Amino acid sequence: MGCVTSNDFPSLGGVAGSVGANLPALRGHNTALVLGLLRAAGEAGVSRLELAARTGLTPQAVSKITARLRTEGLAAEAGRRASTGGKPATVLRLVPGARHALGLHLDRDELTAVRVDLAGRAVAVRHAPLAFAAGAEQVLGTVEREVAALLAEDAGPPVLGVGVACPGPLDHTAGVLHRVTGAPEWDGFPLRDVLAARFGLPAVLDKDTNAAALGLAQGMSAGTGSFGYLHLGTGLGAGLVLDGSLYRGPRTGAGEFGHQIVQLDGPRCSCGQQGCIEALCLAAVARGDLPGAARALGVGAANLVELLDIDRVLLGGRTVLDHPEEFLGGVSRALAAQARTRGSAGPGARTAVSVALAPGGARTVADGAAELVLAPLFGGHRPVRQTGQGD
Amino acid sequence: MGCVTSNDFPSLGGVAGSVGANLPALRGHNTALVLGLLRAAGEAGVSRLELAARTGLTPQAVSKITARLRTEGLAAEAGRRASTGGKPATVLRLVPGARHALGLHLDRDELTAVRVDLAGRAVAVRHAPLAFAAGAEQVLGTVEREVAALLAEDAGPPVLGVGVACPGPLDHTAGVLHRVTGAPEWDGFPLRDVLAARFGLPAVLDKDTNAAALGLAQGMSAGTGSFGYLHLGTGLGAGLVLDGSLYRGPRTGAGEFGHQIVQLDGPRCSCGQQGCIEALCLAAVARGDLPGAARALGVGAANLVELLDIDRVLLGGRTVLDHPEEFLGGVSRALAAQARTRGSAGPGARTAVSVALAPGGARTVADGAAELVLAPLFGGHRPVRQTGQGD
DNA sequence: GCACTTAAGCAACAGCGTTGCTTAAGTAGT
DNA sequence: ACTACTTAAGCAACGCTGTTGCTTAAGTGC
Missing domain, CATH: 1.10.10.10 (Winged helix-like DNA-binding domain superfamily/Winged helix DNA-binding domain)
Incomplete structure (x- = not known):
C-alpha cells in the first residue's frame, strides 16, 4: 500500500478547516x-x-x-x-532591505508606528499621542498621518503590509474590534479592512499581547518551543506561543491571563469575579506593594508553566518596565519554588523556567505588529512531519 | 504490509527545525x-x-x-x-475494517486493552487487573498476554500499531516513562520501544489524559476548534486540544492541571505547594463535600477557558463518573458565572462554554490510546495554507 | 602534481495536481 | 419519445515540483 502519512504545511491563519495542497x-x-x-x-x-x-x-x-x-x-x-x-x-x-513592513501599536493614549525590514529591525519609528476613546475619525486621522509619513520614506523597497496591534478583545480572523474598555463606539469596527482600504496595503489585526509574543518568538533561537509573554500595563494579558506558533484560540480570545482566578473568594475584580490575578496585581501596585504584585504575577506564571509546559516566560508592559527588578525577582522566585516541588532526580527533572524582560522595551508591541505581516513569509517554523518516502 | 513500519510514527517533536516537503x-x-x-x-x-x-x-x-x-x-x-x-x-x-489498531490503557490497578477499526470503534475489549507499582516484568507479562489475545483474532485485518496510555509524567517523544508516583522503578523505562520490540508493531506512548483528549477530538464534529478534557481520578489532569490538534508541550508536560494554584496560601498539597486545585478537590471529596470539589474544579475550568479560549470542557475520570451530576452542575455553574462577567452585548459576546461528560465512560482512555495510532493516518485536521500564493 | 573531498550546477526524469475534453447518467421541456 | 440541459466522473496531455545521475569548480593533503 502507499504511504498514508500526514504532512502539515504551515498555516496562513484563519482558514476554516483543512485544505488540500498543490x-x-x-x-x-x-x-x-x-x-x-x-x-x-x-x-x-x-x-x-x-x-x-x-x-x-x-x-x-x-x-x-x-x-x-x-x-x-x-x-x-x-x-x-x-x-x-x-x-x-x-x-x-x-537581504533585509528587499522588503519592508509596517507595524502599528494603537495603545489607549499613544500610537507607535514602525517601518521594519525583513529581519524585523526598525528602520523608522514614529510616536504620536492618541486618544483611543475619542472615536474612530480622530484616531484614524492620526494613524493615517503617521503611516503616510512612514510610507513617504524616499524610494524605499516595497511595503508588504501593515500589522495593527490593539488592546483586546478583538477578532483577528475578521479583523474587527470588540468592546474596548472605555471606548464602546469601537465595538464591531472593521479596523483591518478600513485601514487596508485607506493605505491600499494588506492589513492584519491582532491583540497587542499576541503581536508582542509573535515578535518575541522571532527573536528566539529555536523555531519550535513554547513561551508566554506576560504584559502588565493598565491591564494584564498574555501572548502564548505554543510549539513555535502563536496560539490565538478560536475567537482570538486566548491569553486572557489577567482574569485567571488565583484566590478563591479573593478581592472583587472589575470584571465581576473574585481573586483575579489582575485585581491582585493592580491593587498591590496601587498600595505600593510591589513584592505582592510580583508574587501574584509569579503564581500566575507558575500556573501557566505548569499547564502548558512552556520553556520561558517574558515580562513586559509599562508597570513591569517601571520596576523590572521587583517583577523579575518575584516571578523567578515563584517559578523556582514550583520547580523545587517537581522531583529533582531522573530524566523528568527540569530546572526552573527562565524569566526575562521582553527585549524591545516600549517598542515590543509595535515591532511585533510588523511581524504579523512578516511571519507568513517565513513559514512560521512549525514542525512538519518528515516525508514517507514511497514504497 | 507496506510502509507501516515504526518510521511511520516519528517523534513529532524533537525534530530540529522544520522540514521541507516533496x-x-x-x-x-x-x-x-x-x-x-x-x-x-x-x-x-x-x-x-x-x-x-x-x-x-x-x-x-x-x-x-x-x-x-x-x-x-x-x-x-x-x-x-x-x-x-x-x-x-x-x-x-x-471501509472501517480495512485496518485495525490496538489501544492500551495502563492504569495504576487495571489494564484495559482494545482493538479498534479505522472508525475508532472497538471490535474487541479486554480487561485485566494490574499492579503498576509491582514492577516491569509483571506488568509486561500481563500486557503481553492481553495483547496477544487481541492479536490472535482470527484473520483480522492488518494491525497498524499499538497506542499506550499511562499516567504521567512521561516523554511522548522518546517513549520513556518518568517517575510515576509510587512506582520509582519505572523511571526512565523505555516502554514504547520495549513494547514495539515485543509485538513487532509500531508503538506510541502518551499520557492517559492526552490519549483521552485525542480520542475525544475525533468524535467532535469540527476538525478544528479547541477543548479541554479534565480527568479527576486518583489525581487531576487535563488533555488539551488546541486548534484541532493535541498540545503536548515541549516535554509532554502540558496538561498538569491538578497543580494549578487557585487559592493563594491555601491548604498544602502533596506536591509541596499550597492551594492547588487537586488538593482542594481531593480534600473536598474526602470529606464528602462534592459541591466544594465541583466548585474548585469549576474555577479551574473557568481559568482554562479564559486562558485558552476553548470551546468545550469534557469531564471524565473515576471520581467524576461516580458523581456526574454534581460535577457537571458545579463546573457549568462556574463557567456560567464567568460568562456573565463578559459583557453580554456586541459581537464579542459569548455564551458559556458547554460542559459535558466525556463519552466512552471507563474506556475513554483506551479508545484514545488506539487513536494515537490512527490519528496520523487522517491528517489531524490541521489548517493548511491555501493554494496559489504566487508573488 | 596527483588523489581526494566538498560544493554546486546542468540535464533528464518521475510524479503530483491541473486543464481540456469526453463519457455517463440523470432531470425537464415539448 | 426525443431533445436540451445539468451534474458527476474519467481519460489524456500538460506544467511544474523536487529528485537523480553526472559534471564542473575549488579547495586540502601527501
Whole structure:
C-alpha cells in the first residue's frame, strides 16, 4: 500500500478547516522554509548544503530555491566559508532591505508606528499621542498621518503590509474590534479592512499581547518551543506561543491571563469575579506593594508553566518596565519554588523556567505588529512531519 | 504490509527545525486529508465532488486519490445520492475494517486493552487487573498476554500499531516513562520501544489524559476548534486540544492541571505547594463535600477557558463518573458565572462554554490510546495554507 | 602534481495536481 | 419519445515540483 502519512504545511491563519495542497503550495512551503532559515541565520548566513540538511530537501532543490530567491532580490551570496577539505561553501544571506513592513501599536493614549525590514529591525519609528476613546475619525486621522509619513520614506523597497496591534478583545480572523474598555463606539469596527482600504496595503489585526509574543518568538533561537509573554500595563494579558506558533484560540480570545482566578473568594475584580490575578496585581501596585504584585504575577506564571509546559516566560508592559527588578525577582522566585516541588532526580527533572524582560522595551508591541505581516513569509517554523518516502 | 513500519510514527517533536516537503509528502498530505473527511462522514459517506469542495482540490485530483484508496481497500463506493438535476453523485465511504489498531490503557490497578477499526470503534475489549507499582516484568507479562489475545483474532485485518496510555509524567517523544508516583522503578523505562520490540508493531506512548483528549477530538464534529478534557481520578489532569490538534508541550508536560494554584496560601498539597486545585478537590471529596470539589474544579475550568479560549470542557475520570451530576452542575455553574462577567452585548459576546461528560465512560482512555495510532493516518485536521500564493 | 573531498550546477526524469475534453447518467421541456 | 440541459466522473496531455545521475569548480593533503 502507499504511504498514508500526514504532512502539515504551515498555516496562513484563519482558514476554516483543512485544505488540500498543490504544487504552488508545495513550492511556497519550501520557499518560506528556506527564507525562514536564512532569516534565522542572520548576518552569519548559511550555506546551501546546510539549508539542505536542515530542510531535508536535496542540495539541488535548495539550489533551485535559492536561485529564485536571489533573482527576486530576497537573498544574496555573501562570501565563503573556510574550506573543510574541499570546495569552500558559499554563504547565503537574507537581504533585509528587499522588503519592508509596517507595524502599528494603537495603545489607549499613544500610537507607535514602525517601518521594519525583513529581519524585523526598525528602520523608522514614529510616536504620536492618541486618544483611543475619542472615536474612530480622530484616531484614524492620526494613524493615517503617521503611516503616510512612514510610507513617504524616499524610494524605499516595497511595503508588504501593515500589522495593527490593539488592546483586546478583538477578532483577528475578521479583523474587527470588540468592546474596548472605555471606548464602546469601537465595538464591531472593521479596523483591518478600513485601514487596508485607506493605505491600499494588506492589513492584519491582532491583540497587542499576541503581536508582542509573535515578535518575541522571532527573536528566539529555536523555531519550535513554547513561551508566554506576560504584559502588565493598565491591564494584564498574555501572548502564548505554543510549539513555535502563536496560539490565538478560536475567537482570538486566548491569553486572557489577567482574569485567571488565583484566590478563591479573593478581592472583587472589575470584571465581576473574585481573586483575579489582575485585581491582585493592580491593587498591590496601587498600595505600593510591589513584592505582592510580583508574587501574584509569579503564581500566575507558575500556573501557566505548569499547564502548558512552556520553556520561558517574558515580562513586559509599562508597570513591569517601571520596576523590572521587583517583577523579575518575584516571578523567578515563584517559578523556582514550583520547580523545587517537581522531583529533582531522573530524566523528568527540569530546572526552573527562565524569566526575562521582553527585549524591545516600549517598542515590543509595535515591532511585533510588523511581524504579523512578516511571519507568513517565513513559514512560521512549525514542525512538519518528515516525508514517507514511497514504497 | 507496506510502509507501516515504526518510521511511520516519528517523534513529532524533537525534530530540529522544520522540514521541507516533496512530492510524496504532498501526496501523503492530500491522501490523509481525504481519508480524514471520509472518516468524518461516517456511514453517510461523501461524494467526490463534496470532497473536492472541502479540500479545495480539483474533482479530478479527488478522483485519483479516491481511486488509490479504493484499490488499497481503505475506501469503497456505497450507493448513490438522489439526483439534483444531473447525474447522481456516487457516495464514497471509509471501509472501517480495512485496518485495525490496538489501544492500551495502563492504569495504576487495571489494564484495559482494545482493538479498534479505522472508525475508532472497538471490535474487541479486554480487561485485566494490574499492579503498576509491582514492577516491569509483571506488568509486561500481563500486557503481553492481553495483547496477544487481541492479536490472535482470527484473520483480522492488518494491525497498524499499538497506542499506550499511562499516567504521567512521561516523554511522548522518546517513549520513556518518568517517575510515576509510587512506582520509582519505572523511571526512565523505555516502554514504547520495549513494547514495539515485543509485538513487532509500531508503538506510541502518551499520557492517559492526552490519549483521552485525542480520542475525544475525533468524535467532535469540527476538525478544528479547541477543548479541554479534565480527568479527576486518583489525581487531576487535563488533555488539551488546541486548534484541532493535541498540545503536548515541549516535554509532554502540558496538561498538569491538578497543580494549578487557585487559592493563594491555601491548604498544602502533596506536591509541596499550597492551594492547588487537586488538593482542594481531593480534600473536598474526602470529606464528602462534592459541591466544594465541583466548585474548585469549576474555577479551574473557568481559568482554562479564559486562558485558552476553548470551546468545550469534557469531564471524565473515576471520581467524576461516580458523581456526574454534581460535577457537571458545579463546573457549568462556574463557567456560567464567568460568562456573565463578559459583557453580554456586541459581537464579542459569548455564551458559556458547554460542559459535558466525556463519552466512552471507563474506556475513554483506551479508545484514545488506539487513536494515537490512527490519528496520523487522517491528517489531524490541521489548517493548511491555501493554494496559489504566487508573488 | 596527483588523489581526494566538498560544493554546486546542468540535464533528464518521475510524479503530483491541473486543464481540456469526453463519457455517463440523470432531470425537464415539448 | 426525443431533445436540451445539468451534474458527476474519467481519460489524456500538460506544467511544474523536487529528485537523480553526472559534471564542473575549488579547495586540502601527501
